[in-house]
Amino acid sequence: xxxxxxxxxxxxxxELGLIGSLTVLALFLSYSMLNVCDLxxxxxxxxxxxxxxxxxxxxxxxxxxxxxxxxxxxxxxVTAFLQTRxxxxxxxxxxxVNTGLYSVNIAVLGGASLKNLNNVETVFTKMKALLSGTFxxxxxxxxxxxxxxxxxxxxxxVFLKTRLGLAIRATGDNTEMVRYSSINPVFTTxxxxxxxxxxxxxSGCLLAQTQKLADINMGQGMVTVxxxxxxxxxxxxxxxxxxxxxxxxxxxxVIFRLVYAIALRFQMxxxxxxxxxxxxxxxxxxxxxxxxxxxxxxxxxxxxxxx
Amino acid sequence: MLELKNVSKTFNPGTVNEKxxxxxxxxxxxxxxxxxxxxxxGAGKSTLFNAVSGAFxxxxxxxxxxxxxxxxxxxxxxxxxxxxLFQDPxxxxxxxxxxxxxxxxASGGGRWLxxxxxxxxxALKERVASLGLGLEDRMKTPVxxxxxGQRQAVSLLMATVNPPxxxxxxxxxxxxxxxAAEKILEVTEKxxxxxxxxxxxxxxxxxxxxxxxSRTVMMADGRIIFDTRGEERAKLTVDDLLVRFKDAAGRMLxxxxxxxx
Numbered sequence: 001x002x003x004x005x006x007x008x009x010x011x012x013x014x015e016l017g018l019i020g021s022l023t024v025l026a027l028f029l030s031y032s033m034l035n036v037c038d039l040x041x042x043x044x045x046x047x048x049x050x051x052x053x054x055x056x057x058x059x060x061x062x063x064x065x066x067x068x069x070x071x072x073x074x075x076x077x078v079t080a081f082l083q084t085r086x087x088x089x090x091x092x093x094x095x096x097v098n099t100g101l102y103s104v105n106i107a108v109l110g111g112a113s114l115k116n117l118n119n120v121e122t123v124f125t126k127m128k129a130l131l132s133g134t135f136x137x138x139x140x141x142x143x144x145x146x147x148x149x150x151x152x153x154x155x156x157x158v159f160l161k162t163r164l165g166l167a168i169r170a171t172g173d174n175t176e177m178v179r180y181s182s183i184n185p186v187f188t189t190x191x192x193x194x195x196x197x198x199x200x201x202x203s204g205c206l207l208a209q210t211q212k213l214a215d216i217n218m219g220q221g222m223v224t225v226x227x228x229x230x231x232x233x234x235x236x237x238x239x240x241x242x243x244x245x246x247x248x249x250x251x252x253x254v255i256f257r258l259v260y261a262i263a264l265r266f267q268m269x270x271x272x273x274x275x276x277x278x279x280x281x282x283x284x285x286x287x288x289x290x291x292x293x294x295x296x297x298x299x300x301x302x303x304x305x306x307x
Numbered sequence: 308m309l310e311l312k313n314v315s316k317t318f319n320p321g322t323v324n325e326k327x328x329x330x331x332x333x334x335x336x337x338x339x340x341x342x343x344x345x346x347x348x349g350a351g352k353s354t355l356f357n358a359v360s361g362a363f364x365x366x367x368x369x370x371x372x373x374x375x376x377x378x379x380x381x382x383x384x385x386x387x388x389x390x391x392l393f394q395d396p397x398x399x400x401x402x403x404x405x406x407x408x409x410x411x412x413a414s415g416g417g418r419w420l421x422x423x424x425x426x427x428x429x430a431l432k433e434r435v436a437s438l439g440l441g442l443e444d445r446m447k448t449p450v451x452x453x454x455x456g457q458r459q460a461v462s463l464l465m466a467t468v469n470p471p472x473x474x475x476x477x478x479x480x481x482x483x484x485x486x487a488a489e490k491i492l493e494v495t496e497k498x499x500x501x502x503x504x505x506x507x508x509x510x511x512x513x514x515x516x517x518x519x520x521s522r523t524v525m526m527a528d529g530r531i532i533f534d535t536r537g538e539e540r541a542k543l544t545v546d547d548l549l550v551r552f553k554d555a556a557g558r559m560l561x562x563x564x565x566x567x568x
Binding site: 166176177178 | 381383386387397399401402404413415418419420421422
């Protein structure tokens with residue numbers, strides 16, 4: 001393995017890790033802050049990819065970004081509406097929206113299950129043209145992803161400090177208290193899910209454009225992959241301000257990709273990605289639980305041996 | 308100021324669990340009054356607070372606050388002018404957020420996207436210092452790490468940082484150890500009197516029911532059975548209250564948390 005191989009791997013880890021970490025940031029908002037496990041993430045990711053692809057294909061590379069995010073906002077709004085106004089359990093509303101989005105996504109892709117973006121102008125090709133001839137030649141994908149993530153982290157850490165952001169955090173922490181502070185938790189939940197899904201869709205949009213392909217199945221399992229990244233980041237940056245924790249989410253996303261890339265090097269087949277992320281999520285949630293249960297557990301085991 | 312007219316509420320109507328929690332409650336509270344409320348288990352004290360704060364809508368009757376009909380207003384809108392504290396100190400605060408963040412949320416100045424500046428943070432710190440509990444040094448501590456008494460003090464400050472038209476205290480010292488309870492009661496009294504607040508307080512402590520405030524209301528079986536203020540109240544003893552209860556309710560006062568001394 002030569003130097004250029006390693007460089008290629010680093011580039012691809014950073015590119016995919018950073019783009020994926022936008023979804024991790026979305027879950028940071030919905031899962032860690034709002035305490036809602038948003039299972040519409042998979043569908044919303046694909047929705048962003050599909051909308052971004054179609055808009056880019058129609059010749060608007062820049063418009064593709066806000067269009068995809070706006071589609072994400074709509075998807076988040078529906079998920080929030082189902083759980084706050086229609087009495088549907090929050091997990092179930094995510095699953096329902098996810099199912100519905102499958103049809104919507106195919107419709108957006110013009111009835112096809114994939115759209116090719118070869119020779120289509122996107123933010124990545126624009127950046128590539130801008131950087132050609134400079135020393136950053138070839139880093140355009142990483143740079144676009146980095147700019148998007150940096151803006152997202154700044155946005156997230158400022159947003160969560162505003163009164164609205166505080167209210168969203170409090171909604172996940174103690175909904176009753178939010179009501180007593182004369183804030184409608186329906187409103188905070190809705191805003192939180194809309195913003196989170198905008199980032200999920202942005203993530204999907206960028207992935208489709210960098211891979212030059214929007215595919216109906218590209219979002220499958222994203223929620224587990226992102227959750228695994230979020231929990232990895234959370235263990236590394238468990239204490240600290242919101243800003244530090246948001247950066248932690250991004251770092252988690254990149255680390256996840258790194259581990260995955262190393263595993264691929266060791267001949268792990270690519271289709272194992274989802275199983276690995278599933279196992280990571282299981283243990284990331286199980287280990288803290290086990291730590292809490294361990295004193296009682298060990299006591300029981302110990303006493304049994306004594307008797 | 309606060310006016311309840313013929314307010315009734317029956318839970319689980321038409322079932323074996325039917326319970327008339329409030330029956331024809333009429334209560335008129337003057338501005339600046341501090342009313343203590345006592346009663347047996349299931350007398351409807353907390354239900355009365357729930358009706359006033361909008362946790363449910365009453366079956367019949369009308370609730371007005373400052374001549375505004377609030378009978379059908381959603382609870383989070385009423386919270387703008389009704390502050391409420393609960394027995395469980397966990398109820399009123401967000402545990403993973405800091406003291407400062409909790410207070411910023413409650414003080415609620417500015418627009419949705421505004422960020423609290425140094426001036427506002429200092430003002431909040433001063434308010435916390437005025438409690439005299441040393442919490443001003445722990446502004447950046449997550450509320451979940453505070454003791455029950457400290458947490459209840461933060462809740463009290465959150466409920467009163469913008470002076471509410473009405474403050475409802477639902478046995479807010481019952482879950483605290485005696486020393487903390489006394490301290491919180493002291494802080495409560497100071498806050499209510501300094502702010503000239505109108506306040507209703509449910510208590511299980513018969514003697515503080517008579518010592519604190521300006522009026523005492525006794526409830527049983529969803530009704531107000533005794534209402535006393537002024538000179539008559541000043542002469543009352545705890546024993547008198549027990550006799551009054553027996554006369555009005557036809558049985559002994561039974562409350563498993565009641566403190567008679």
